[in-house]
Amino acid sequence: MMHVPTVAGGAAVKVSEYYGINRKQGSLDFIDVDTVNDVRAYVDPSAIRYLQDDWGMECMRMLTTFFDTVLDSVRMGDKRRTSELLSRLSEPNETHLGISRGKSAGRGFGKQMGEDFAEKLAASEAAKSGLIEDLEDTAFFIGGVDKDIVSDVTTNIIRGPLIAYTQQMASMFGIDLVEGVDSGPVWNPDSLEWEHDFVSLPVPDGNKLLLVPKAIVRRDMHMSRGEYYRHHLSPVLQSEVAGGAARRLLDTVREGKKQAGSYPTKKEIQRMFGSTKPDITRETLKRPTIYQNYRELKKKIRPTPLSHNDMADLAEASVPDFEALLKAVVETPTGFDNATAYHKAVEALFTALFYPSLIMPEMEEELHEGRKRVDLSYTNNATDGFFKFLVRHKVPAKYIYVECKNYGSDVKNPELDQLSSRFSPLRGKFGILACRRFQDKDLFLRRCRDTALDRRGFIVPLDDEDLKTLVEDAIHAVNWKPSDPPPEEPEIPPNLADFPLLHNRMRYLHS
Structure with a gap:
């Protein structure tokens, strides 16, 4: 069911408010920007470089092929080609990121600015000598280019993946899409040319909107x-x-x-x-x-992602209320009629709880050309904590899979086998089975260990009581101070990237 706009008349409201999404910034994967004004933040190409999922690698391919093509034209003295490539860049006001004061408009790359950039790059000894290799380098050696321009150029180049991401988020949250919207210039990394298309996008108050994952947004650029x-x-x-x-x-x-x-x-x-x-x-x-x-x-050095506090400050929002998110899960009635509500409540909790380790949630993801589906999947973007622990210990965990079972009775072997059948060595062999309760949790854990010992993957079951433990640990991590007594397990630091319960379950599966 699509959400129709709940606010009209060009009022300055968040995307979540405009489309009636009952979420705060912490449980949204995208930056919850204002539909009229800009948020003072930037798309950092250095952050994209560390995304190892299919979406991130496609973005990186676009960035690399575009700028390599630009530099080739500069070094060959082909000013016409350089100008053609850069002058096609447009003003990416549809992301509402940048440094405009008031309504988003024209602070970025227009045609004239693109032509000026082309002239400066063509005359640059830093470009001709090979000192400039990546887009980020231009902010060091090209006049008039700073983080806002680097962000705008990056947005233009990855516009295709951002359109796909926006459509994915719209599908998740029932955001109304308008068909036949001009895509703007989209870079084709195969033909090495700009293209245009007509696509489906949100158009609040008649203004095209592109959602941007918070994983690639920063207050400042990594390269300074x-x-x-x-x-x-x-x-x-x-x-x-x-x-x-x-x-x-x-x-x-x-x-x-x-x-x-x-x-x-x-x-x-x-x-x-x-x-x-x-x-x-x-x-x-x-x-x-x-x-x-x-x-x-x-x-x-991997760029540090925005924290929940950073995003709350940028978007003038509140930090996640983990207890409220947990309450939405545990108070959902069991049974088939409430399966979707439970599924969404678990996703909202996990998106906030496991950020920034897990990003890019996708609900009802199709696998094996649609022959199989998984309730929920995340990209593993961890730099520390439990989900990085998986990678360090050679557990395939590029993607993390979650199955949600809102049963009033025990989950059994078929549900366990269903999740393990979604695993693959390339995409991931770790998953979470979220359910309501167990009559005999020890028995089910032994079944999970049997699955691990059979080399069919690692499955951590989490019932309502386990979720309460995870939330308690997260709240403790938020409130922990260096002067506090050390945690019971000193090898597990008290931070939001780590959860002792998950470590303990994995130790049991390995035992």
């Missing part, structure tokens, strides 16, 4: 020109000056005051060499390995 200058380029310049390479210049800066043997300060380095983008570009071109080393270092 200020960080590079302060902690990488400037120390090298200090060493060079201290070594005598520019002592005369240093003496000039000090206005003839002799400080023999003294090490130049960073302020003196800034006065000697400058700190503007052209200054940084000039000095980096003389020492390209400094930036190359910085870029490689940053690629090894």
Whole structure:
């Protein structure tokens, strides 16, 4: 059933309010933006690089092929092709992300800005020399390009996957879609050309809307020109000056005051060499390995995702109320008539509880060309905690599967076999069986262990009481302070990425 808009007249409201979605930001996978104004946040291509699911890899393929094509045209001196590629970029106001004041409009990539970018890139020695390799590099060495432009360009390039994501979220939450909406330019990584199509999208108050997963949104970019200058380029310049390479210049800066043997300060380095983008570009071109080393270092460090608190601050929302989400699960009556309500309540709880380890929820996902379905699946995006533990211990866990059984009686072997039949070595062999209660939980756990010992995958059953434990642990993690007594199991840190109950269940399955 589709939700029709609950607010009209161009009022500034959240997407969730406009479409009558009974969810807060914490239990939504997308940024719950305002339907009129912008949220001051950015799509960071560095965050996309670490998404290992099919959606993320398709986005990365688009980013790589697009910018490689642009750089090839620059190095070949083909200004017409460079301009053609960049001038097709449009203003991605439909995401409502960026730095506009008031109504979303025109702060990003218009035709003229695309042409200006093409001219600057074509004339850039950093691009011609190979110093610029990725889109993020342009914010360091191209005038007029900063995080807002990098975000806008990224949004344009991955518009196709964002359309698919928006349609998926609309299907999950019953958001009304309008057919025949102009897609805007969509990059084709096979033909290496821009294309247009007519698609189905939400159009609140006549304005096209693209939803953006919070996993790829940041307050600031992972690659920082200020960080590079302060902690990488400037120390090298200090060493060079201290070594005598520019002592005369240093003496000039000090206005003839002799400080023999003294090490130049960073302020003196800034006065000697400058700190503007052209200054940084000039000095980096003389020492390209400094930036190359910085870029490689940053690629090894995974960008920190927005926390629940960050998102609450950005979207002017509240942090998740885990107890309320749990209450919605345990107060759902058992039985077939309430199976869908239970399914949705579990998804809302898990989406909030397991973020940022589990992202991109998909309900009723089709497997094996539609011959099988799974109630709920997530992409495993963990950097620590239990879901990272699975990966480190060689448990295939690219995707995490969840089956929801709202039975008034025990689940039995057929339900266990149903979930294990969804597993595969490539997509994942770990799942959660959410159910209401067990008459004999120990017996069912032994059945789960039998499944694991038969190498058919790892299934952790969680009933209502187990969910209460997970929520208690999450609340403890939120409220925990360094001065508090250590947890009972010190090897398991008290944070939202970890849950002792899940660890204990996995230990039992391995025993």
